[in-house]
Amino acid sequence: MRAAVLTEINQPLQILDLEQEPPRAGEVRVQVKAAGVCMSDWHIMNGDWPLPLPMVLGHEAAGIVIENGPGISHVEPGDHVIFSFRPHCGRCRYCSSGQTVLCIGHNDTPRWRMHDGTSRVKLNGEPVNQMARIGTFSEEVVCPSEQVIKIRKDLPFAHAAIIGCSVATGIGAVIRHARVPAGSSVLVIGCGGVGLNVVQGARLAGASPIIACDLRDNKLDYARAFGATQTINANSGDVVERVREMTDGLGVDTAFDAIGSERTALQVVDAVAPGGRAVLVGIPAFATRAPVSPSQLVYGEKVISGTYYGSVRPNIDFPILADLDLERKINLDDLISRTYRFDEINEGFRLMLAGDVARGVVLFE
Ligand SMILES: [Zn+2]
Ligand SMILES: [Zn+2]
Known part of the structure; x- marks a missing residue:
């Protein structure tokens, strides 16, 4: 399973073959179809946000559910989903009041590990962190199921991907x-x-x-x-x-x-x-x-x-943004000014920093 990993700040991402464990209780495995190149990834790459490495970056993405861990009922294999980079425990004071992006229900584990404190990806037997518990610059992602939101299947994956960060935020x-x-x-x-x-x-x-x-x-x-x-x-x-x-x-x-x-x-x-x-x-x-x-x-x-995150409630707002896109009330086609193959991902960051693109999206085969 190939993923783009940051091993050292101020260095390009490395596409490495990682070992991936199957989803545990409450987790899903998703085949990533498209992932946006975002300034937030760059803030980690350049050390603005010092976070523990190695880490699979990427947090703006969409794909298809391919495997459910035990106890999942809201998605099933074959569903198209957008990743949310914030968890949603459903029980804390913020989830209960609708301010789900402020969820504090998982604050006892780091934001780059699963809710049991472990990681589902490893390099040479050592754990690799996943940005925002997802790390979507990866052919497949195992993550908490609350961080995938089911969407309509006629939405193009590149559009779905950018809804997950830049569109929702703006x-x-x-x-x-x-x-x-x-x-x-x-x-x-x-x-x-x-x-x-x-x-x-x-x-x-x-x-x-x-x-x-x-x-x-x-x-x-x-x-x-x-x-x-x-x-x-x-x-x-x-x-x-x-x-x-x-x-x-x-x-x-x-x-x-x-x-x-x-x-x-x-x-x-x-x-x-x-x-x-x-x-x-x-x-x-x-x-x-x-x-x-x-x-x-x-x-x-x-x-x-x-x-x-635009104060959105991803479960409610991602499907609404998908409808607005397909009704042509918002324009995502022209926002995606460049697409890249996975092995061109560092070029994606170079062009983003040069200011030449509106939004660049990596498309997975
Ligand atoms: Zn982002
Ligand atoms: Zn919560």
């Missing part, structure tokens, strides 16, 4: 977290895989204007295709000033930071109008701090909030 941030009303103004900073989905989420919500900001003109071209009404190249002057010029001097009602840096976090806070909301979507390096001005929060009654 559209969820607008629809589920910020609940942007029709006719209100939106700013999106960062037009990568997540940011473009914030843009099309804002279009789905009926926001206007939708202002997109990035350092690269090709990303701004993408943003216009996904619904941005105005764009700002961040190299061309002060972003916050430009946003105010476009909004009668006030700023926007809701501003999304899809990058996750000190600079962009401060920009979204400064760019919202009094009474507005700054939403942090992109995940910064763990060490990042941003000095906001508390007085503008008080005088302007501004709200800052964070959203993880």
Whole structure:
């Protein structure tokens, strides 16, 4: 069973032959059909998020269930599924209140091991960790069954894969977290895989204007295709000033930071109008701090909030996103601007960092 393994930070992924154990109670085995290349994998590869290695990376994927461990009833072999990178114990205070991405039901085991603390993949007899308990850059994955969500079979696997991270995170941030009303103004900073989905989420919500900001003109071209009404190249002057010029001097009602840096976090806070909301979507390096001005929060009654995984409930929202895609209410075809064979995966990261792709997806034969 071949998987792309990170053995050392700042090194390419290695495609290695791993030994895989069958699913135990409450686990499933899935044949992976498509897996997206995401900045979150890169944060582990470059050491921004220091995690124990070796680890199979990959967390945005879809496939077909091929084997159930004991005690599984919600999926069966042959079902098409999207992986969720967060567990869902169904019993903790967060699962019980519908904030499933905050599930704390498995906090006593590390996020890169199965719920019994062991791993299902080994290299030369030694355990290999699985990113987010899934590790989907892998021909097959054994994982907790609560982390696979059954979806309709007419959804293309590449579309299903990206619903599992960038689409859910971006559209969820607008629809589920910020609940942007029709006719209100939106700013999106960062037009990568997540940011473009914030843009099309804002279009789905009926926001206007939708202002997109990035350092690269090709990303701004993408943003216009996904619904941005105005764009700002961040190299061309002060972003916050430009946003105010476009909004009668006030700023926007809701501003999304899809990058996750000190600079962009401060920009979204400064760019919202009094009474507005700054939403942090992109995940910064763990060490990042941003000095906001508390007085503008008080005088302007501004709200800052964070959203993880778009605050979605995967069991409910993945099938809804699949329907929206097949009804052509969201555009996933143009989001997938490159596909790769599994052995081209490091090229996928190179092109993502070069800013040349909207979203790249690895297709498994
Ligand atoms: Zn991701
Ligand atoms: Zn829970």
